[in-house]
Amino acid sequence: MCPMKLLKVTAASATVFALALTATACGSDDGGDSGNGGGKKITVGIKYDQPGIGLKEPDGSFSGFDVDVATYVAKQLGYDAKNIEFKETPSADRENALKRGDVDFIVASYSINDERKKQVDFAGPYLLAHQDLLVRADEKGISEGTDLNGKKLCSVTGSTSAQNVKKEIAPKANLQEVGTYSECVDGLASGAVDALTTDDSILAGYSAQEQYKGKFKLVGLKLSNENYGIGVKKGDTEMVDKINKALEKMVSDKSWDKAVQENFGDSYKNEPAPKIGDIVK
Incomplete structure (x- = not known):
């Protein structure tokens, strides 16, 4: 009889353990839950x-x-x-x-x-914010009223800035679309592009970085409302x-x-x- 009793206790314990695991798994969900904190992510x-x-x-x-x-x-x-x-x-x-x-x-x-x-x-x-242009500090060929058609511009794929250039601002510009604005900044610094175009808030952030201070300037345009x-x-x-x-x-x-x-x-x-x-x- 003893082995039978042991078997029953073991089976019961296994059931309790399984239930505990289930409860733990359900309570450990760290997915977002709109408006509900409680330690969740x-x-x-x-x-x-x-x-x-x-x-x-x-x-x-x-x-x-x-x-x-x-x-x-x-x-x-x-x-x-x-x-x-x-x-x-x-x-x-x-x-x-x-x-x-x-x-x-x-x-x-x-x-x-x-x-x-x-x-x-x-x-x-x-x-x-407003769409603007970031150019090199010694740039004299791009200012307010400059025709940007034919200029080498850089912006990010999927951005409204890129769409604005192609549809309205300068349809004949040589627009380079890349994955990140950092790539555009590198191109501007090296002279590969004439200007980076996106929102003035973003451009101000880049121009204020320590490694770029004094190297770039915003043209000061309000090409769009963002x-x-x-x-x-x-x-x-x-x-x-x-x-x-x-x-x-x-x-x-x-x-x-x-x-x-x-x-x-x-x-x-x-x-x-x-x-x-x-x-x-």
Whole structure:
């Protein structure tokens, strides 16, 4: 009888152990859960190579205005900074990243436009930038009013800046589209391209980097209005509403002003904080 008793106890113990494993597995899910903290993770898409906007530092930390905005918003949704996972989302992959569910939302110099709104929903805007040109400091051939057709320009694949050049600004320009703005900066420094074109906020961040101080200058154009929004999976109106409330609070408690000053400094003449839903055409 003893062996039988041992068998029964062992079987019962195995059942309890299996149930414990199941409960542990269910409780260890660290995937994002919209607006629900509780120690769970939230994944936010940002840029890794835009100084002042979204930059992955050599020590693995992240800095930039978008990073500060994302961190503030995530906190309002119930997530501590330690529970935020930042994921690199290049311009050309932002819509797909949301569709695949790779990220919960995207804060990555993501300009709101009608074409993108067909694929994703946007909260915001939270910053109004303008497309401009970054040129070498000794450049004299490009200034306000210069015809850019025939010039060697560089921008990022999938960016609104690249689309603006091809459709409106200079359809006959020699436009080089690359994966990151860092590649454009390298091309500008080497003389391979005449100008880097994108949002003035991004250009200001690059020109302010220690290794580039005095080497580049912004032309000072306002070639377009870029309303930065926070991208959310299409149809997730609840998330959009929560993020909009967080952004409104960020402006009202002056955290927005602090983030602008800390990331852009006095050299960037930013526009006032936009009102939620106020898209400047």
